[in-house]
Amino acid sequence: MSNIVIVGTQWGDEGKGKIVDLLAEFADIVVRFQGGNNAGHTMVVNGEQIISHLIPSGILQKKTCLIGNGMVVDPGVLKEEADYLISKGVPVGPDNLRISERTHLIMPYHKQIDLAREKMKGDKKIGTTGRGIGPAYEDKATRRGVRFVDLLEPNTFSEKVRTLSDEKNFYLSHYLSSETVDADQIIDEYAKYAERFAPHVTNVSVAIAQAIRDGKQVLFEGAQGTHLDIDHGTYPFVTSSSTVAGNACCGAGVGPKDITGVIGIVKAYTTRVGAGPFPAELFDQVGDTIQKKGAEFGATTGRRRRCGWLDTVMLRNSARLNGITGLAITKLDVLGGLESLNICTAYQYEGETLNDFPASLNVLSRCEPVSETLPGWAEDISGMRRTADFPENTRNYLRRIEELVGIPIQIVSVGPAREETIVLNNPFS
Numbered sequence: 001m002s003n004i005v006i007v008g009t010q011w012g013d014e015g016k017g018k019i020v021d022l023l024a025e026f027a028d029i030v031v032r033f034q035g036g037n038n039a040g041h042t043m044v045v046n047g048e049q050i051i052s053h054l055i056p057s058g059i060l061q062k063k064t065c066l067i068g069n070g071m072v073v074d075p076g077v078l079k080e081e082a083d084y085l086i087s088k089g090v091p092v093g094p095d096n097l098r099i100s101e102r103t104h105l106i107m108p109y110h111k112q113i114d115l116a117r118e119k120m121k122g123d124k125k126i127g128t129t130g131r132g133i134g135p136a137y138e139d140k141a142t143r144r145g146v147r148f149v150d151l152l153e154p155n156t157f158s159e160k161v162r163t164l165s166d167e168k169n170f171y172l173s174h175y176l177s178s179e180t181v182d183a184d185q186i187i188d189e190y191a192k193y194a195e196r197f198a199p200h201v202t203n204v205s206v207a208i209a210q211a212i213r214d215g216k217q218v219l220f221e222g223a224q225g226t227h228l229d230i231d232h233g234t235y236p237f238v239t240s241s242s243t244v245a246g247n248a249c250c251g252a253g254v255g256p257k258d259i260t261g262v263i264g265i266v267k268a269y270t271t272r273v274g275a276g277p278f279p280a281e282l283f284d285q286v287g288d289t290i291q292k293k294g295a296e297f298g299a300t301t302g303r304r305r306r307c308g309w310l311d312t313v314m315l316r317n318s319a320r321l322n323g324i325t326g327l328a329i330t331k332l333d334v335l336g337g338l339e340s341l342n343i344c345t346a347y348q349y350e351g352e353t354l355n356d357f358p359a360s361l362n363v364l365s366r367c368e369p370v371s372e373t374l375p376g377w378a379e380d381i382s383g384m385r386r387t388a389d390f391p392e393n394t395r396n397y398l399r400r401i402e403e404l405v406g407i408p409i410q411i412v413s414v415g416p417a418r419e420e421t422i423v424l425n426n427p428f429s
């Protein structure tokens, strides 16, 4: 039996949603273990595109989907997403969507604080998604968070919201010069979410343990990417959760020995949304071409994604931090038509070669990529279903990635649709 974790190896938007949707066919349960609706995971099935922000990307494969304790959930967004899927004929009910009683809620004041702080920072802003993610995790860490279990206890919930709203309103009005929130309005609004989601709330850790005992297979769906991790990413230009594979255990409530493999999703080039250093970033025509051909716009905020060459310093960092056992290369089709391709293999900093990702942003922002250049290919590979059919230069590009990262490629994606994929070695087999 296999239990596989999927993580992004770069700065998010690697194509995790597509690969989770694909592999969910072989799993019984799909669980998200961190992040919230800052994520935007795209699936393309039967010509239709569906973007999930909170509900695990196993929902279209009609698998049991679990929202782990490590997530932060905006219940209004969850309701909208569930209703949207239902309107598309995808069943979403207490039988197939379970929410951990320990999952923290995103509250209206979290969103307001997130937006007002970013506004106040001006050009020093992080470029958050504005969904209240940071302030929600902050309250979790300072033990002032509100959890689904509280939502189901109306008196506890009202008391918490009143006390917290007082404090947040002081901060919002006096420090952030922002509008305040109305505690009564929040209590009324969230009472409706309590009614809607009460039947979904459960002990997710117990549910997973039971499933594993019954011989079922679990797919853990990471959000964001390794370099947006709160500890290991380009701090402070990161998200507020731990995005690495180890957090699948903490954020879902399982022990490390239950994880049998970790698939690192690698976009065939690099993108980043929001601010922060990006050594292999392209500012020229090639970057523009990749951005356009790859339709690199954020699935959550619609922002243009910054584009650059593949960076194997980042990928080696990810391989180590996540214990990656196999790679899934996505968007390889986008690179077709480029005369040559660069791969960043190390960084140059003040005459020194760095092979590992530096912690200091002052250092990172002054790193120059050390690159090697490989010949490109002109062919459109999106219709190909065997790597043997790929042009030789495409195969060489893949082989070089494996050599530089030291991890085998198990999946190659050549288009957004589920079937535009080549599975070389199924992690569930």
Ligand code: GDP
Pocket (backbone or CB within 6 Å): 008, 012, 013, 014, 015, 016, 017, 018, 039, 040, 041, 042, 043, 044, 294, 298, 299, 330, 331, 332, 333, 334, 413, 414, 415, 416, 417
């Ligand atoms: P995620 O956040 O990691 O799930 O990735 P996103 O959904 O935010 O962004 C990935 C984008 O690339 C989506 O629009 C996908 O439909 C698209 N995509 C995924 N794999 C491929 C691929 O192999 N080729 C192309 N052209 N597009 C892809």
Ligand code: IMO
Pocket (backbone or CB within 6 Å): 008, 011, 012, 013, 014, 038, 039, 040, 041, 126, 127, 128, 129, 130, 131, 132, 133, 134, 222, 223, 224, 225, 228, 237, 238, 239, 240, 273, 274, 275, 299
């Ligand atoms: P998926 O799961 C890309 C980025 C934001 C910002 C930083 C902090 O779709 O790959 P936050 O709102 O989390 O406090 O923003 O993190 N970010 C993402 N970038 N993909 C994501 O998710 C992201 N989630 C957050 O752009 O730079």
Ligand code: MG
Pocket (backbone or CB within 6 Å): 012, 013, 014, 039, 040, 041, 042, 299, 300
């Ligand atoms: Mg995304």
